[in-house]
Amino acid sequence: MWIGVVSLFPEMFEAITRHGVTGRAVERGLLExxxxxxxxxATDRHRTVDDRxxxxxxxxxMKVDTLRGALAAARVGAESAGRRPSVIYLSPQGRRLDQAGxxxxxxxxxxxxxxxRYEGIDERVVEADIDEEWSIGDYVLSGGxxxxxxxxxxxxxxxxGVLGHSDSASEDSFADGLLDCPHYTRPEVIDGHxxxxxxxxxxxxxxxxxxxxxxxxxxxxxxxxxxxxxTLDREQRKLxxxxxxxxxx
Ligand SMILES: NC(=O)c1ccc(N[C@@H]2CC[C@@H](O)C2)nc1
Numbered sequence: 297m298w299i300g301v302v303s304l305f306p307e308m309f310e311a312i313t314r315h316g317v318t319g320r321a322v323e324r325g326l327l328e329x330x331x332x333x334x335x336x337x338a339t340d341r342h343r344t345v346d347d348r349x350x351x352x353x354x355x356x357x358m359k360v361d362t363l364r365g366a367l368a369a370a371r372v373g374a375e376s377a378g379r380r381p382s383v384i385y386l387s388p389q390g391r392r393l394d395q396a397g398x399x400x401x402x403x404x405x406x407x408x409x410x411x412x413r414y415e416g417i418d419e420r421v422v423e424a425d426i427d428e429e430w431s432i433g434d435y436v437l438s439g440g441x442x443x444x445x446x447x448x449x450x451x452x453x454x455x456x457g458v459l460g461h462s463d464s465a466s467e468d469s470f471a472d473g474l475l476d477c478p479h480y481t482r483p484e485v486i487d488g489h490x491x492x493x494x495x496x497x498x499x500x501x502x503x504x505x506x507x508x509x510x511x512x513x514x515x516x517x518x519x520x521x522x523x524x525x526x527t528l529d530r531e532q533r534k535l536x537x538x539x540x541x542x543x544x545x
Pocket of ligand 1: 334386396413414415417430432435436437
């Protein structure tokens with residue numbers, strides 16, 4: 297997956313290019329990140345990248361010519377990489393990112409992700425150059441870099457081959473659309489609290505059913521809204537009913 301990033305702080309992205317699952321994906325060429333910094337397209341002595349808002353008011357906006365210079369260069373980069381990318385801008389005004397959205401983004405023919413700073417970017421640039429606005433949640437951040445990294449991490453995990461077997465435990469089929477089940481590792485007892493016996497039984501079918509039941513039950517308790525938008529198969533319905541009976545008992 298090829299991703300071009302337009303950002304004033306490209307070095308921030310080392311958080312995902314140099315570490316963990318995403319770092320390994322970059323090393324293995326499953327994820328390719330390229331950066332364009334608007335400051336490199338400044339023509340004035342002070343290399344200005346911000347500009348004052350029409351209508352006054354506090355704060356600045358991204359300077360249009362430097363932002364568009366970087367964006368144009370990123371488009372050339374995408375073309376050189378043989379991609380026809382969607383251009384994405386991160387803002388609280390965007391479509392809310394969820395697992396389905398991450399899965400959808402991972403199927404695109406590359407992305408160009410624009411991370412804004414200051415109070416944002418000129419609306420005419422949004423209309424002319426941005427294909428989709430996305431949000432990682434209903435809160436305001438100082439820049440689009442962290443949301444961009446959250447989005448890239450989430451979609452990278454949906455790229456085939458990125459999650460090895462050791463990473464993919466939580467990606468089992470029933471994890472889609474449900475909250476994750478509880479997890480346990482050594483020691484067997486912590487402060488008198490034991491690991492559930494089923495997990496020590498070695499009976500993989502019982503373990504699968506226990507985990508599915510826990511995922512269904514947790515989703516029912518903590519995020520009932522997630523259950524409203526899905527139909528349960530016979531086994532899932534039975535397990536959830538068992539969980540509810542045990543919970544209210
Ligand atoms: N919730 C989010 O995804 C989000 C995205 C961006 C953001 N802040 C940037 C800084 C200036 C403008 O580009 C927007 N805050 C929150």
